[in-house]
Amino acid sequence: MHIDAFLVQIKNKSDKLMDYFLACYFIAGLLLSFFYDTWTIGVGVGSLSLIAYYSVKFALPNSNLYQYVLSVVLGIFMAQYIYQMHGLFEMHFIAFIGSTILITYQNWKLQIPLALVVIVHHALFGYLQYIGDTHIYFTQLDYMTLQTFAIHGFLATVIFYICGLWAYHFKKYSERHIQQTFEMGRLQEEKLQKEAIARISENLKITNAQLTEAQRMANIGNWTWDTKNNQVHRSDEIYNIFERTREELDSTPESYLECIHPDEREDIEKLVQKSVSAHEPFSYEARIVMPDKNIKTIFVQGKPVKDEREQNIKIHGTIQDITGRKKHERELEESNNELRKSNQELDKFVYSVSHDLRAPLLSMQGIVDITGEETNEELTALHMKMLQGSIGRLDHFIGEILTYSRNARGEVNAINIDFKQVIQEVISDLQYMGSEEKQVSISVNIEQSGHFFTDQNRFRVVMNNLISNAIRYRNTGVAESYVKINGHSNETTTLIEVEDNGIGIPKECHQKIYDMFYRVSEKSDGSGLGLYIVKETIEKLQGDIRFESQLGVGTKFTLKLPNLTNLQ
Amino acid sequence: MGAQNSTFKRVMIVDDTKIDRYLAAYVMQKNNFAVEIIEYDMAAKALDFFQTNKDNPEVFPEIIILDIRMPQMDGFEFLERISLLPEFINNSCCIVMLSSSLSPADHDRANNNPIVKKFINKPLDKDNLKEIKELYQNSRS
Structure with missing residues (x-):
């Protein structure tokens, strides 16, 4: 997959190079035409070669066939040059240039069409020349020994072989290189992933610890009840609130119900069943009995949630220990009642005191009223004594009120x-x-x-x-x-x-x-x-x-x- | 204080405070309010009087001046008890409450009681006596 992408890159680059090489080949053909005035061949064969190459390349863009055509075309250029230079021996080297050019594609098979063209060309033209065809130019040698031909062929074979080998090796090397690069990338990614997982799990651990701590401080635990499997998962704080271990308060809802005060059990069961079947959230307060028979008050909330994937209803909820709050509420109510009572008492007290303060005063007023018109001195003296009595009564009463107040307010x-x-x-x-x-x-x-x-x-x-x-x-x-x-x-x-x-x-x-x-x-x-x-x-x-x-x-x-x- | 000039034959005063009984009696005598004044320092004793004389309603007082705050049986309890006596229902005693209480509850209770003709604040004076006289005459006519 990755090697393919790499080869496509190489192919595109090589194709671009080929455009220049082919242009050079064509121009070289034109230049060679000057020597023996071989314009027909230079222009004709060169053009045909280019047409062959480019037509295949554009007609079959997804195929590598044009590369094989190129290989043939390079062979044909060699033959063309040899012909144009009337068998100039050095023109045979052109075959080697073609062979080395093809290495760039990193495909050893591309050497084969070129080699075939060279063999066919040498055999055919060599044979035609030596049987005396004067229009055929293969070599300027008058004759060629079998030994020379063998060496010629052998060297050519070696060149093609080596070029093929290099192409093969380059490809192998590239493949390995890409493989390694890819592997390294993969390892790198794996490492990053591992680090990320470690970081996430560390964060999760911290978050979990914080959640537990928060539940602890708020006296709130959370639970999830899987109704299909009838299993309840509870957070640590619930076990703290219930003062029970995970074995004592096992994962069934029944063991939870057993902790609830017997007087309230039935009502709670009904409430929860009703809420679950109506798929509605619920909440209630309940008293729970501790293993040491102490009573706590909890506030429970729950919400049924449908799990579409598992065809199941899960109930998520919380349990809060509100014993302290309840106690405060009760105390507040009690002190409110006391306050109300003492207010009533105060009201009564004020009326009683005002009456008892007023009564002697009014008596005194009455005495004063009647004495104003009284001329009898004896009676007047009697009235004075009565006034004295009333004053004493008033004074005594005020003294008593003061004593009462001193006792009620003063420190012991x-x-x-x-x-x-x-x-x-x-x-x-x-x-x-x-x-x-x-x-x-x-x-x-x-x-x-x-x-x-x-x-x-x-x-x-x-x-x-x-x-x-x-x-x-x-x-x-x-x-x-x-x-x-x-x-x-x-x-x-x-x-x-x-x-x-x-x-x-x-x-x-x-x-x-x-x-x-x-x-x-x-x-x-x-x-x-x-x-x-x-x-x-x-x-x-x-x-x-x-x-x-x-x-x-x-x-x-x-x-x-x-x-x-x-x-x- | 001749009997002919007095307004009423018999008036009863029920009050635990000696000085207030004296005051009421004094004012009545000065104004020729009654020929005879019966004084009781306890409501229970007054009640006894009615029980003892149940076959003899002519000795019942025409007017009862009743205090509210008294030890043991208070004025209201006295009203309750006395209204249970059949002899008393037929008789038309005019009950006036005389108190120094400022409690609205006491006032309401007194004014809402059908056998109480009037609530008067202490001390009793001449004008109060005139008022009582009118009340009594109105209830008769």
Whole structure:
């Protein structure tokens, strides 16, 4: 194939050369005509030769026949020249010129027609001349020995042979050369291809690694389900998400379904079947059960793709671990709900507070209104006392609101506390309470061993509320009202009881006494915040409060506080 | 304060705040509003009164001045309970709610209750009494 292309090149080049050579041959024939005035031969035979050559060449452009014609034509020119020079011996050399010219075609067979023409010419003309034909010129020798003729023939044969051999060798050499060049080109190309493949596979490897890494970071794995063979191919990340090996989660869709929470399995199967038969994309969220029984939530997407070549439907898809996102969504919803609830509470709180702030004010306004027209001094004095009571109520309420707010917003500041001392301080602040009537006897008995850390101000608020309640709701019917405060504190826990023999709390109110703004009795001019604040404060101190109470007998509150150093 | 001059025979005040009961009673006395004023510091006690006197509806007050925010049973619960008493339905007690509440919910609840004639803001004054009197007379005629 390649050698053919090369030979066509050589042929074209040689053909061009032949045009010059043939022109030279023809002109040489004309020049030789001068010697013996052989114009007829010079022009006639020369022209006929050229016509023969070119007509064949143009008539049969795809054939090499014209080359053989050329070979004959070169032989005929030799004969023509010998004749024109009346047998001049040197003209025989023209045959050798023709022979060497033909080498250019690299075809040893081209030597054959020339050799044949030479042999036929020599034999025929030599014979005709020696039998005495005077118009035939072959040689200027008077006679030729057989030996001379043999040498002549032998040399000619050698020349033709060698020229043929060179033509043959040139062709062989060219073939080999081309073959080698081609082979080298092929090797070069192969090498380039190999390099390209290596480069591509390297890039592929990097891309694959990047894809795996990206899947890892995004917690997304991809899968392909070949429905014909019922085989699923899954990326590494899926095994990470499912916390299973390739053996545990094998390549069947059934093993995947087994991982899904039993409650959701059936629905998912139906959804996927429906989507596949409708040839539509699908997506769903599902809970999956880990080998350690933990639950994860995944988001799955799939898209059926028809493979025309294999007459098959393949489903391509992804699985994303959205456990974290789900958790955040839930937390967000919870905190939204809490926020909504606390907003409602705030609303209620604002109305309650505004009412409770307003009520004493309005009472005071009423008193002021009626007193303006009152002339009775006794009544006026009574009204003043009422005003005082309202002002006290208002002040107390504002104080309670402040305490509540301080507890709700302030940081817990745990310090080493001496319970007995704090309780004594609270009692001495309260000593003028209920002084109009009989005194309430208060006893304190606290056993404290070692350091105990809690928020002193908050503890004071709790004790203040409990003790003042015990005093305020004393039972005026008993001979001696008392409040007994007993406590025991060790390194971890403090238990304090506040027990009184007061009016007690009716059973139906037990559930509600810690509610905000809840007041048990119409006798109380309290804010309805005291015990609410106690409960909230104890929660801040991470403690616990209980109570027992019987109407007309008394009430006992028991509070339990943890040592706040142990919790840090 | 002679009985002939007073507008009503009997008026009931239900309010847990002592000072507000005093105020209401004072204003009524000054304006000859009632011959007799019955005061209750708890809604439950007021309810008891109606139950005890169910066979004796002539002692029922013509006017009830009712507070909203009270411990244990509040004004609304009192309304609910009292409207279940058959003796009370036949009687035409005129109930007026008297409160310092600014809550629109309380106002709506009071105004939407068919047995509540009027919602009055504290403190009770002379003009309020005049209004109550008109309301009572309108409901009678």
